[in-house]
Amino acid sequence: MSRGAYLALDWGTTNRRAYLMADDGAMLDTMRDDRGVLAVGREEYPAELEALRARYGDLPVIAAGMVGSTRGWHEAPYVAAPVDAAGLAAAALVLDDQRFTIVPGVSLLTDTRADVMRGEEVQVLGAVAAGLAPADALFCQPGTHNKWVRTEAGRITGFATAMTGELFALLRDHGILAGMLGGSVADGPAFRDGLARGAGAADLTVALFEVRAGVLLGRRAAEDAAAYASGILIGADVGSQGAGGAIGTVHLLADGNLADLYAAAIAALGGTAVRVDSHAAFLAGIHHLRELIS
Known part of the structure; x- marks a missing residue:
């Protein structure tokens, strides 16, 4: 099926979503399943990746979310806020042998608070990059663990879970x-x-x-x-x-x-x-x- 240039994965705790992407960023196809990190043993990730490539083509993959956590495949250490997209990209974990890139999460550590997130930062910075939200904004991402994220000049400067x-x-x-x-x-x-x-x-x-x-x-x-x-x-x-x-x-x-x-x-x-x-x-x-x- 490979008309795409790469696969993008939003690999969360309970669910996983895969997107077949064109080189210009257009989405060509998508699928969602319940193969989140809680359902996949660490030794099973190569087989999961092989199955995705069998479906969509032998493509490079970039993934965000809990796949980069201590409970996922390989840990991509958090990047401390404040951070922008360039900071996240510079800290990405690249597994050349698998042609698999994991986006790191973001951490917050102050004198009074500690917090972390994985995956939500991609949505927030993407909304700013695409002009869907201004560079200075307050975001809310409802869910099991609701995130409040503040951006200034396109950087994530603070957040609360x-x-x-x-x-x-x-x-x-x-x-x-x-x-x-x-x-x-x-x-x-x-x-x-x-x-x-x-x-x-x-x-x-x-x-x-x-x-x-x-x-x-x-x-x-x-x-x-x-x-x-x-x-x-x-x-x-x-x-x-x-x-x-x-x-x-x-x-x-x-x-x-x-x-x-x-x-x-x-x-x-x-x-x-x-x-x-x-x-x-x-x-x-x-x-x-x-x-x-x-």
Whole structure:
């Protein structure tokens, strides 16, 4: 099938996405599967790579995400923020024998905070490179571990990871709220009530127990508990980014229901959500990095 020039991989923890790319950065084909790093033993990566090349052609590969972590194939050490695309390209791990390049992640270490990310930096820098977002911007990348990323002059200067999605999943499946959070989560009165309760809450754990108490005492319908709990968590997450109550413009790298929820939260807390196509941003970022590495 090889009409392409290279393969680009977004190789995450649970999922993997492959893109067949033309030399000018156009995407020719794509596929997604559940062969994330948790599903692949270290000794299995050569076979995984061979299978991808059997499908798309004997092409060089550039990959980002957890494949470069200590749980992946080969570790590509983090690059400390502040960093731009050129800094990431200079630190890329190139495996010449496999014609396989791994983009490093980004680390943050200050007197008070430590944080890391892998893969999200490609989307952020790609959005800037492609003109999908300005060089000075605040990005939000909702997911299991939501990322807030700040860029200045096209460089990642700071970021924060919020375990919002993972906390909701843990509350839904374990503990006192398990069995109460099976309802749908969508923007509506219950979700908005949760946003108001969670935004700026210094007593987040108290607010979460109120989900149960509210249902037991008839204050809230059982079918609304999940939306209310999600609102509390997302409200606390988004609210943490507002200095003096003003969050400003947020470039939202997401789609689907989760993007809708975060857009609603950002607007409810006085900000403006600008949606950015996360797939287009990743492709722009990975192609820019490949050009810099080449």
